[in-house]
Amino acid sequence: MGATKTDHFTEKQNEIATFAKALGHPARIAIIEYLLKTDSCICGDIVNIIPLAQPTVSQHLKELKNAGLIKGNIEGNSICYCIDDKTWKKFEKTLGSLFIKYDLQKKCC
Template sequence: MGTTKTEAFTATDLLLAKYAKALAHPARVAILRILLERQSCICGDIVEELPLSQSTVSQHLKELKEAGLIKGDIDGKKVCYCIDEQAWKQAQQMLQVLFSNYTPCGTNCC
């Protein structure tokens, strides 16, 4: 297998790609919506909201946590998750900058 050559990209592009990858699954988007609505949530409560097994939800939570979009605090045997406010604002700003750089090209585009 070849290397990904990530060193050829800016730190900003790598971070934005990390956030985008975390957002690239509908289950993760649904988890984020739940956390945004409730402010914080125990893993078991998230499982009750989604048509997925506990282990699958845990894997998606792990991906979101590794991307930095959420954080989790252990309380006994339970883990309470919430949005990581700093990373959330950073991801929001980075996506906003990317999308705002678009200018329509008129009828001469492909």
């Protein structure tokens, strides 16, 4: 097949998977890291930082945006991409709960 059977899993499981999948490429990690460490968020700057062609970077930005991890605001002639506060914190919280569960568990192997 090749299509994920999302129907068989909970909404939360699909949600975490969507976020994780969005971060599942080094270029997208690099974009997120850039947005975290700089005040600039102009698309053109991101394209210059990422060692891939402009259409490819645009595509990665789109995926991050679709996952809700970033949002784009028109800034004069260009576009300013930023971490989406709400989704990012939601992701942090959901993932955090996984790690907390681990700390509490007794390991069996």
